[in-house]
Amino acid sequence: MKKTEIEDAIAAHRAWIELFRLAISSSDAQKIDVAAAADFTHCGLGGWLSANKGMLLNPPFCDLKTQHIAFHFAAATVARLINEGADKEAISIAVEKVNGLSEHIIAVLQRLVVALR
Numbered sequence: 001m002k003k004t005e006i007e008d009a010i011a012a013h014r015a016w017i018e019l020f021r022l023a024i025s026s027s028d029a030q031k032i033d034v035a036a037a038a039d040f041t042h043c044g045l046g047g048w049l050s051a052n053k054g055m056l057l058n059p060p061f062c063d064l065k066t067q068h069i070a071f072h073f074a075a076a077t078v079a080r081l082i083n084e085g086a087d088k089e090a091i092s093i094a095v096e097k098v099n100g101l102s103e104h105i106i107a108v109l110q111r112l113v114v115a116l117r
Contacts, residue, residue, distance in 0.1 A: 003116050006109050009045040013102040016075055020095045023082045031083050038076035040069045045105075064108050071101040 016037070023032065040046045049056065049065045056065055078094045 003113055005044060005048065006113050006116075009043070009048075010106050010109050012043060012045070013071070013106055017095070017099050017102055020075075020078050020082070020091075020098065024088055024091050024095065032079035034076050034079045034083065037079040038072055040072035043072075045109075046072075061108060061112070064105065067101055067105050067108075071098060071105060074098045074101055 019032065023030070036042065041050060045068060049068060055061055074094065074097045078091060078098055081091045081094055
């Protein structure tokens with residue numbers, strides 16, 4: 001994975017968090033594609049993780065794929081809650097889980113950027 005691809009993956013994870021925050025704060029939130037949110041192989045990072053399994057055996061990348069899958073599972077839950085018009089507090093709690101997973105993934109990716117220098 002190139003530095004720019006890593007930076008794109010970081011931006012994409014931050015964009016999900018922003019999308020959810022906007023949906024929570026909006027009274028007329030648009031529907032979010034639950035299937036897209038759940039598909040951990042569709043995004044650039046997911047494709048890279050699938051193609052570079054050997055690298056995932058080395059710390060700090062060992063749990064990156066697991067954390068990435070968990071992120072997408074949690075993101076799909078948030079999307080479903082938003083689409084169903086669930087209570088904003090319930091959605092906020094779910095978003096915090098997504099945010100925590102995203103920050104962990106971003107931290108690992110940032111270490112990878114440093115390693116590529």
